[in-house]
Amino acid sequence: MLPPLNIHLTHLETAPLLQDVSHPDAPSAQPTNESFAHRVSKVVQEPLTPLSKFLCVLALIFLLLSSIFIGLFAGAQHKLNSRDGETKPGETVTVTMSFSTATATATATSTLTTTYSAPVPVPTKSPEENTCLTPQCIILASAVLSSLDETQDPCDDFFEFANGGWLKEHPIPSDKGSTGTFEILGVENKRLIQQILSQDSSSVYEAALAQNADHDDKLLLRKLRGLYDSCMNEDLLNARGSTPLIRVVKTVRDLYKGKTTIVDAVTGEVKDAEGDEKSQRNGLTAAVAYLHSRGIGALFAGDIEGDVGRDPNFMTFYFGQPSLGLPAKEYYDEEDITDLYQNVLERLLLTLHEEENTESPAIEHTTPGLVVHEERLRVWPPWPWPPWDGDDGDKDGGDKKPVNRTKEAHKMAKSIITLEKKIANASLDLDVLLQDPIATYNPVPFSNLTEALPEFDFPAYFSTYAPRNFPERVILTSTTFPTSLSQILSETSNSTIQAYLETRAALSLASNLGIETEAWLAVRSLEERLRGIKPGAVGDRAEYCVGKVESAMGFAAGRYFVQETFGGESRKKGTKVITDIVSAFKKSLKNLKWMDEESSDAAAQKADALRVKVGFPVSPDTQDPGSLARYYRSVKIHKDTFFENILSARISDQAKKWNKLGRQRDLEEWEMWPSMVNAYYNPPANEIVFPAGILRPPFFSQFWPAYMSYGAFGAVAAHELTHAFDSAGRLYNQQGKLEQWWTNTTSESFQVIQECIVNQYASYYVDDGHGGKVYLNGNLTSGENIGDSGLIQAFRAWKANYPQSLEDGDEFILPGLNYTRDQMFFISFGRVWAQNIKPASAVARVRSDPHSPNRFRVEGTLSNIPEFAKAFNCSAKAKLNPPNEKRCLFW
Template sequence: MADREARAPTDEESAPLLQDAQNGEATRRPSFTERVGSLLAEPLTAVNKVLLLLVLVFLILSSVFIGLFAGSQHKLHTTPDLPEDSPPSTVTSVITAPPTTVTTTTVTTSTAVPVPVPAPSQPPSQEEACLTPKCVVLSAAILSSLDPSQDPCENFYEYATGGWRKSHPLPSDKGRFGSFNALFQENQDIVRQIMDADGPPSIASLSSSYDKQLLSKVRDLYASCLDEETLDTFGEGPLKDVVRHIKSLYREESTEISSAHDEKPRKGLTAAIAYLHSKGIPGLFDFGIEGDAAVDPNFMVLWFSQPSFGLPSKEYYEEKSIRKLYQSVVERLLAVLYDDDEDDISTRVNAAKDDLIINKDASSYAWPPWPWPPWGGDDDGDDGDKPGHGPIDPHSLAKKVVKFERELAQASLDLDILYQDPLATYNKVPISNITDTITQINLPNYFATFTPRNYPTEVIVTYPAYVRSLADILNATNPDVVEAYLVVRAALVLAPRLGTSTESWKAVRSLQEVLQGIKPGAIGDRAEYCVNSVDQALGFAAGRFFVNETFGGDSKEKGTKVITDIVEAFKVSLSNITWMDDTSATAAAEKAEAIRVKVGYPVSPNTENALSLIRYYSLVKINKYTYFDNMLSASASDVYKEWQLLGKVRDLEAWEMTPATVNAYYNPPANEIVFPAGILRPPFFSQEWPSYLSYGAFGQVAAHELTHAFDSAGRLYNQQGKLEEWWTNATSEAFKVKQDCIVDQYSAYTVDDGKGGKIHINPLTNDVTSGENIGDSGIIQAFRAWQAQYEDSYKAGNEYLLPGLNFTREQLFFLAFGRIWAENIKPAAAVQRVRTDPHSPSLYRVEGTLSNVPEFAKAFNCSSKAKLNPPPEKQCLLW
């Protein structure tokens, strides 16, 4: 899960494993046999003859299907007869990895030892399997995801996902694609249907005027994104208008940046950076609003941190080839955005907009007044061409911009501390510590852009050294370079919203292609991109219709039960944790009990109330012909809403993710775990699945988020979400020993860099992933929760077997867990993930986790020499 990182997405199956799983049946339907009998009792009309023929075809296909299952299972589980003293055999197979890479894997297969059936399973041969069409389809999906040529005790990731990965080749426009992405695409398809004029039948039931108004807003945004003809008409114009405004603001005062000893700050830089931040464009530094973790986690205060950069992480700035590529992209952007035709461009764009008003939909078109920033709208002011700003050399300026940004990146905090150490990143200081240091920025004027009546007196700084470094770097940098940097920051964020024929779009895309391993020139489905835009800008509004379409029946109740069962299993397990003393175990149980569980959709904003959502998005101005401006308005609205939280009490009902999101998260200051409706679908969950699948797949998601409350960072927040050491010293020291074990284990794992080398996913000097790896270890709590409820679930008929699967329920639990991490990924995308993502690559999220779960080795009868069954002294057992 993306948990504590920026969630977008940034971890799905191409077709649902069960169809129409949202609503239960109120009345009993006639059985298949009864319907056939009724048909045969009637005179054979022409229609009946056709229906009878279809029934017979279905019966024949079902027989063939089951026969194929039996045959595949015979191959899957039958081992050639070997002498009792015969050693394991070694088989070398060639497996096609993510496109362009061929990996030769050596697999050691087990001898013909029958797999024992661990308790509490009943032997599959003694029970009748479910033979309904849904069970057959579900069973087929599981079988198709497997690679039976692999030994599960040696290469479980390939065993559980090899079939899926082979049947889901990496799309040319993506650097990575997995089960999370596939499910998100399914969710997107549902939202796309809602965006269509007719829409699914469920839309007709939402007949209120508020729903119609909300739906119209969502559909207009979607239509504006799809209208590529209009985007081509505007060309570079919308971005140039933004850049022109940045320049006019920046050049408002003296062009000389004041020295650290000059008390007169430069207002032009202040206005320009405030404008960028007001539109959600990062640069120089970042202010955010979050709880005061060490005093009152529910009182929202100001946080100061480093910004994001043009390259994904500081390591990229040290690679000469990447730095050279980035410089060329910056040069291309500057060449376009510093041409001499700004007045002409602006005139043409405004004329095009006027033409749209007249010829397309004048009645609905309006440019809304915006009360902030206080210096006026985007088109105010002159063209910024003041003395000293003549023609520029894009090549020379680009080189200086990249050097400037590289210095900022080098001065930033390493991600291991940013992700893993909330104590080190909590530094409350008077606001004067920043105002007296970064004298190039007038913070009172900056804050007036966002919160004119709530000027903060204190601020929490994540990395105090960055404050001093930023001031020094600004002081040593030519003002023209700083201006160009601001222009490039805007272009990198906004250029993807232009038409694909523009030079700015092409320049930014060329950078993305290299960093993510995307095939040059490969452009994905425009509708997919536009649904993403809708979710980004109006996600809770679209989520109302998505939930109405997909999240019915007992999904919320049954999903919540999986989560609460896991919480109870965790509380029970605390008494058996040898490294945790009684005092800490009691406090941990209290924290687990206090965790708020949110499932499906929020009540803030109230997804069940259309009027609530209309008010929530009241500042987002949408017109069906101006996609660029629509997204700019949505970003500005998000920034405005965040700043309104300053000085207020946390809204405990608020969500960070929209309902259609395929993800989940734990929020430490709020002590809450949140699971959107979007992830409560196959291959993660279905209210109609047998419990061993739900607890193995969605149970891992739930256990992962719960375990974050007790990982390397989460354990530092107490039951109320307050940042403090609430474990005893002895327990904290013992936990660090366990954490070091995890760090050592994952530090040995590598990914291919695509250049013939290997990159360690977790260098010992840069522990980025241990928190997420500890979160993944929570799978054992899901397993225990499933076992604890097994007897009652079995009696209720919720542990039924599936046809053609000669696995125990325990084995299917772990297969359900493994399948959700199926993924194909390009080396470039893998490198980017290692450098920027606190989560380990999917292979290690499966095999690294299971090597620390003895119950897995027992379920698959792994030998003591198997890779995934290391000796106890080499296992990192936390729970």
């Protein structure tokens, strides 16, 4: 505060501005006895002459112009003073100010001289309320304001408060089951890749095709664009019909019937074989190996991962339960869904075998790749039908009578569902499979598996992938599943097993056909029902095709995506957010009442040992086109064979996976490609990974104020860090080994809080669209919910860095947002979970996804953070401000 001003009036003029002394009647210049007020009154009462009126107006204009110029001069003088001269402590400053006033008849000018003593300056820092008015800040503020619904009470419904405006502006597209920030950013990332892949693109990467471009870059772009173009050629895809899928299905059938050797199973080369190779055991093994080599699940799942009980980095074989035709067990108990699923299977069986039996002879037409089968045009229905054996598995032929095709397909589809339901009942529930790593780690000698499932030839199965790396022992995710599967196979007819394997291929691959094919339409109808998609609605083809390119060659596409989007200090600043959160977490461990000192020290050591990966991998090295070219060497791409291109990429992926068997883990390897809008924690590797795809708005920007970056991307980073200490992650030590490394006392205390969060989320439900409620599985979602509770670590990390961040100018205020920085932190968190979702998709998510619906990821998390209620001054009765004894407080 400045000292009082000492004002000295040095001059005052009262004489009139103009006086006519030449007129004979002019008044005397001598003083009179009239008062000043009387003289002014006389002047005012006199009628104004035209000249007086003109002078009046002129005086007013002069006053206005003077005020403007004085203001400009004062501003310029202030800038000059601030640049050229610094006030010294205790120095006396004299300020002279001039004031001009004017009336109709006179002008008075006053000069004020001000003298004061300047105070001793305090340490320099950025202004507390430094509002940013750059275009970037205005755009960001506008985006935040438009997402809010300020009619909602943030203490009772923060999801609607933070996202209500966004939800109204983003209706769900008819071809999707949901839309949200994750989905929309994913589409934006795909559009960037599409610009790179388009042949007419003006992207900077066109230079890679120039004469002097790197050979490997040209090779990569040729493959990427070839795959994309083959997907975009819808006319050719529709013209080819179901032929590519039929070939796969026919191979499965021939393998199952023993018409080829087991060694040829993965290559798909069908050869006549005699003797023992016609046995059912070899046939089943060959057919399943063929499907698995193409990423198609059937009967069981085989995965390669570290042996977490012995050496987390030694890659071994895990035997587990397969995926099902329906997303979750519960659907097999719903008659309307199973009726639809049965209809889909019938349609697949009918169309595939109908088209296959009319495949030869064929005549080529002028359209490349278009084959119209002459037999199909003149002979219908095909004979013999069905192509599988009877229910008794009779392979001897004999007299066969014509059958009703539709009736037989109906019967077979029903048998497939019965088989799948048995497999589902023999499988572990998802909450055990995903949340209990101890229950799912059951190492046994290799011979135990072969004895438990004698219907399958495991040595032959392994020989198709890695004949030099037979495992000495394998890991069972369920000790009972191999025996149960053996029992199921023994009581199921050969024809049903064969039809099951064929439809598994069709369900997995039909989406790669033209959208006019019957197989595509059949599978699509099931997806529409399960996700609530409008029947017949088809989305943007380019978006779909870029997604296929990412899934097939994501690291190669990621090379160009990263160069396009991940520049400047994005990696540096994103990494700092993560490491700041790790530091905050370590500090908070000492304050946890439920964790003793021994466990706290061990947890800090695990946090220190955590590997942090940001942006893009170095294995394969996305900065090195040669590394990527070698990684995708085996992927064969042709511009006219989209279906076969996808198969080639799948075979390549499976070969890479199986090549790890019996080897040490590549610690630089990633499980996600750079453009993905996601992140993950890998317990055996003890690493958290953040692709460049999620380091973009609305999650992160290097130009954002810190409170928004820590609220949005910080929530993602804290979530993945907290996974290392959640219900499953806490069971892995700092080396990724599965063991008890907390004390019993700490583990017991943790389980009390875990039970609290299980019960909390089990009370939430979604609407099934028919007036019913589907409650969340608190056990299934507990790990993810505990991960979300890590938001408090992001808040603490931001607070700890706030003084320095403020001094650095990174805590600037956004215009038009009348919220505190603390409130903006939580608003930034809430916004990233904006999502509209259809009831069918919500039900599917509750049944199959360990993540809670987005609304509860916001409100369930915030109700357990007292700092949120304090930031918004929530009353004690507010929904999101329960008493501490009712909160599930982990950290």
